[in-house]
Amino acid sequence: MLVIKNLRVSIDNQEILKGIDLEVNAGEVHAIMGPNGSGKSTLASVLAGRDLYQITSGKVLYKGEDLLEKSPEERAKEGLFLGFQYPIEIPGVSMANFMRTAMNEIRKYKGLEPLTSSEFLKKMREKKDLIEISSSLTNRSVNEGFSGGEKKKNEIFQMAMFEPELAILDETDSGLDIDALRIVARGVNNMKSPLNSTIVITHYQRLLEYIVPDFVHVLYNGRIVKSGGKDLALLLEEKGYEWVRSESVNM
Amino acid sequence: MSTITNISLEEHFLDLYRKNSSDIADNSAPLMNSFRENAIARLEELKFPLNGNEAYKYADIGSVFKQDLVKTFASQKISFNIREIFHCDVPDLNTEPLLLVNGRFYNNGLKYKKLPGGIIAGSLLQAANDYPEIVEKHYGRYAGESEDGLVALNTAFAQDGIFIYAPPGARMEEPVQIVNIMISEKGLMAQHRNLFVAAEGAELNVVICDHTLSAHSFLTNSVNEVYAGKGSQVNLTKIQNEHNGSSQITHSYYHQEGDSNLVSNIISLHGGFIRNNVNVKLNGEHAENHSTGLYLSDQGQYIDNFVFIDHASPNCFSNQLYKGVLDDTARGAFTGRILVRRDAQKTNAYQSNNNMLLTNNAKIYSRPQLEIYADDVKCSHGSTVGQLDENALFYLRSRGINYREARLMMMFAFAHDVIQNIKVMSLRNRIDDLVNKRLRGELSRCNNCSLQCG
Numbered sequence: 001m002l003v004i005k006n007l008r009v010s011i012d013n014q015e016i017l018k019g020i021d022l023e024v025n026a027g028e029v030h031a032i033m034g035p036n037g038s039g040k041s042t043l044a045s046v047l048a049g050r051d052l053y054q055i056t057s058g059k060v061l062y063k064g065e066d067l068l069e070k071s072p073e074e075r076a077k078e079g080l081f082l083g084f085q086y087p088i089e090i091p092g093v094s095m096a097n098f099m100r101t102a103m104n105e106i107r108k109y110k111g112l113e114p115l116t117s118s119e120f121l122k123k124m125r126e127k128k129d130l131i132e133i134s135s136s137l138t139n140r141s142v143n144e145g146f147s148g149g150e151k152k153k154n155e156i157f158q159m160a161m162f163e164p165e166l167a168i169l170d171e172t173d174s175g176l177d178i179d180a181l182r183i184v185a186r187g188v189n190n191m192k193s194p195l196n197s198t199i200v201i202t203h204y205q206r207l208l209e210y211i212v213p214d215f216v217h218v219l220y221n222g223r224i225v226k227s228g229g230k231d232l233a234l235l236l237e238e239k240g241y242e243w244v245r246s247e248s249v250n251m
Numbered sequence: 252m253s254t255i256t257n258i259s260l261e262e263h264f265l266d267l268y269r270k271n272s273s274d275i276a277d278n279s280a281p282l283m284n285s286f287r288e289n290a291i292a293r294l295e296e297l298k299f300p301l302n303g304n305e306a307y308k309y310a311d312i313g314s315v316f317k318q319d320l321v322k323t324f325a326s327q328k329i330s331f332n333i334r335e336i337f338h339c340d341v342p343d344l345n346t347e348p349l350l351l352v353n354g355r356f357y358n359n360g361l362k363y364k365k366l367p368g369g370i371i372a373g374s375l376l377q378a379a380n381d382y383p384e385i386v387e388k389h390y391g392r393y394a395g396e397s398e399d400g401l402v403a404l405n406t407a408f409a410q411d412g413i414f415i416y417a418p419p420g421a422r423m424e425e426p427v428q429i430v431n432i433m434i435s436e437k438g439l440m441a442q443h444r445n446l447f448v449a450a451e452g453a454e455l456n457v458v459i460c461d462h463t464l465s466a467h468s469f470l471t472n473s474v475n476e477v478y479a480g481k482g483s484q485v486n487l488t489k490i491q492n493e494h495n496g497s498s499q500i501t502h503s504y505y506h507q508e509g510d511s512n513l514v515s516n517i518i519s520l521h522g523g524f525i526r527n528n529v530n531v532k533l534n535g536e537h538a539e540n541h542s543t544g545l546y547l548s549d550q551g552q553y554i555d556n557f558v559f560i561d562h563a564s565p566n567c568f569s570n571q572l573y574k575g576v577l578d579d580t581a582r583g584a585f586t587g588r589i590l591v592r593r594d595a596q597k598t599n600a601y602q603s604n605n606n607m608l609l610t611n612n613a614k615i616y617s618r619p620q621l622e623i624y625a626d627d628v629k630c631s632h633g634s635t636v637g638q639l640d641e642n643a644l645f646y647l648r649s650r651g652i653n654y655r656e657a658r659l660m661m662m663f664a665f666a667h668d669v670i671q672n673i674k675v676m677s678l679r680n681r682i683d684d685l686v687n688k689r690l691r692g693e694l695s696r697c698n699n700c701s702l703q704c705g
């Protein structure tokens with residue numbers, strides 16, 4: 001599904017990702033952990049197509065095609081979804097209009113008829129119930145005035161609506177209460193199939209109790225310094241990143 | 252005719268007046284004529300607001316008035332059937348519009364439009380003769396004190412326009428629509444004058460649409476005088492959609508008595524040179540004014556809004572909200588002047604001007620001017636100039652919405668809160684649609700009534 005080879009990314013001539021290698025196969029759940037500022041969100045943004053960064057070397061293949069030459073909207077249409085660490089408020093653009101426009105653009109790309117109003121509303125209702133997000137949120141402007149947790153929930157709601165093939169969730173669990181955390185996990189697990197993959201970026205082992213990863217990677221200072229199974233997360237929780245640092249020095 | 256370049260503008264227009272004064276008078280009403288000599292003297296004294304005039308700092312009035320344009324004062328016989336080339340059917344707004352063609356009331360068999368509640372709408376020239384007691388009481392009363400030479404110019408030359416009167420307590424469901432058309436075989440200048448009167452407790456809704464129906468240069472220098480009586484509710488919407496060879500200067504004077512509420516919306520969709528002066532006098536306690544504007548300019552268009560709110564009584568409220576999107580090499584200016592007089596305690600006055608520049612060559616000059624002489628006052632002003640929010644744009648695109656559409660969604664969102672001020676729902680939806688079309692570049696610049704394409 002996704003193959004990243006020696007990806008190097010800079011911003012203002014400062015190198016942030018210093019050669020990332022990562023392979024995610026269909027049906028897998030990967031967790032990426034790592035200290036603040038290590039480059040997790042940068043990686044996620046680059047994959048989604050934010051043009052703020054200079055890609056100085058490396059390659060990313062998504063479903064066998066060069067991902068980096070595609071526009072952000074093309075990537076979305078090809079089934080890639082980024083759950084933002086900091087979802088953007090867009091006053092004046094209603095959630096419904098936004099979701100419906102996006103949904104139909106994606107359908108058009110796939111050669112499907114646009115959803116009718118009632119089909120769209122039905123789908124909204126269904127996913128709203130699943131994610132337990134209230135209509136008072138979906139009737140407002142995109143993220144406008146949403147609380148931190150509500151914004152995160154809204155990301156998962158969108159994921160549920162778009163049903164992506166590859167979802168990258170950037171700290172979707174931060175700021176969520178315990179119930180919301182379960183709901184988010186439910187949203188992710190609900191989507192899980194041999195055809196879909198998920199990358200969850202998180203600081204907390206707690207989320208991984210609900211969304212059990214096949215692989216855990218530690219991103220440290222722009223590099224993946226350690227990869228392992230779900231137990232790696234437990235080890236990290238116990239020993240902290242200092243341990244990874246000394247490990248990686250020994251490597 | 253002497254070319255204007257060799258003589259001063261004042262000389263040109265004074266000369267024009269002298270040579271045509273009998274034509275002007277013969278094709279107008281005695282009441283309007285009685286203001287002319289005085290206005291000419293005023294013009295000589297005030298002069299044209301050219302270089303160095305503070306209020307017109309960014310507007311090149313000289314170039315606009317120096318254009319070689321035909322000025323006619325006799326009643327024109329229009330030799331075409333206006334119905335054939337122009338048909339305005341606004342869904343939900345199924346009223347017959349009143350037409351002003353080149354500044355003159357276009358009589359299509361109907362002298363006045365009479366609406367329920369005793370509301371009368373028709374030609375000002377006619378009304379000055381038929382309803383002298385109303386016209387006399389208001390004509391020239393609010394624009395008369397103006398320090399603007401261009402207002403004096405209008406008073407000296409204006410022969411006709413639209414008159415609307417809503418008697419005490421009258422209710423109005425649908426707005427009266429005025430369609431202001433410029434059409435000619437040669438470049439033309441017109442100066443009309445509108446007078447709207449809402450008596451005590453009356454409701455008055457008016458929509459004015461400005462159009463150019465031929466590709467020539469046009470200049471309009473018009474004056475609107477609006478009287479909002481005690482407790483009245485007045486909703487005015489102006490939609491400007493003229494081609495890039497047109498210049499338009501509109502001077503609006505809103506005189507508001509106590510407890511009145513006046514909402515003014517100016518939607519500038521297209522126009523080569525636009526200057527909108529909005530002068531509000533809050534003349535009684537608890538009067539409320541909302542002056543809003545939306546401008547969408549591109550190419551070399553110039554848009555200039557000048558708002559002056561005179562808080563002359565205590566306990567009044569005013570709110571200005573002007574927003575604009577400027578593309579290409581468009582230039583714009585906004586001046587919001589708030590005067591709170593010494594006795595106008597407990598005034599609430601707010602102002603905000605937000606601009607979005609889509610290129611590095613687009614420009615906006617934004618000036619708040621606050622003069623506050625009372626001490627118990629709540630006043631705020633804010634002005635922003637920005638670009639499209641790249642993060643928001645990325646957010647939309649990351650969901651599959653293409654760049655162009657995402658950009659449009661954001662511009663539309665930016666414009667939307669001005670449109671929300673439009674009180675008449677059917678009109679609001681229609682304007683939503685127009686603005687959407689305009690942003691998509693689907694609105695033709697000329698030869699069409701903006702309200703019919705759809």
Ligand SMILES: Nc1ncnc2c1ncn2[C@@H]1O[C@H](COP(=O)(O)OP(=O)(O)OP(=O)(O)O)[C@@H](O)[C@H]1O
Binds near residue numbers: 035039041042085
């Ligand atoms: N637009 C930017 N301009 C300058 N520096 C940036 C920019 N974006 C990211 N950086 C820097 O790149 C580094 C990696 O940032 P990134 O947001 O990817 O970290 P992260 O691993 O997601 O951290 P966190 O756990 O706090 O979310 C940080 O040092 C950050 O300051």
Ligand SMILES: [Mg+2]
Binds near residue numbers: 170
């Ligand atoms: Mg981050």
